[in-house]
Amino acid sequence: MTLRLRVGRKGYIILPKALREAVGIDEGDEVIVEVRDGILIRPAKKSIDVDKVRRLLRDHAVRLRSLQGRREPGEAAASSLEEEFEQ
Numbered sequence: 001m002t003l004r005l006r007v008g009r010k011g012y013i014i015l016p017k018a019l020r021e022a023v024g025i026d027e028g029d030e031v032i033v034e035v036r037d038g039i040l041i042r043p044a045k046k047s048i049d050v051d052k053v054r055r056l057l058r059d060h061a062v063r064l065r066s067l068q069g070r071r072e073p074g075e076a077a078a079s080s081l082e083e084e085f086e087q
Contacts, residue, residue, distance in 0.1 A: 003057070015041075018060035022053040 005013050015025065023043055025031065030044040042048070 016060065018056050019053070022056040023048050 003016075003019065005015070007013055020026070024045075025043050032040075032042050032044050034040040034042075
C-alpha cells in the first residue's frame with residue numbers, strides 16, 4: 001500500500017484521519033520513525049492489521065471521490081493547515 005502526502009513549508013506531514021484511525025494513532029501518541037531506503041513511520045504501541053488499513057483507506061477514497069467538485073463552506077476553507085502550525 002502506498003499513500004502520497006504533501007510536505008508543508010515547515011516539514012510537516014499530515015496523516016489523514018482514516019489512516020490514523022486504521023493504525024490506531026491517537027493525538028499525543030508516539031510514533032517510531034525509521035530511515036531505511038526511505039522513511040517508515042509506525043505507531044510505537046500497537047500492532048497493525050494491514051487488511052483493516054486497506055479496507056478503511058479504500059472506503060475513505062470512495063467517500064472522497066464522491067465529494068469531488070463539492071466544497072463545503074467552513075472553518076477549514078478560510079485557512080491552511082500550514083498557517084495553523086506556524087503559531
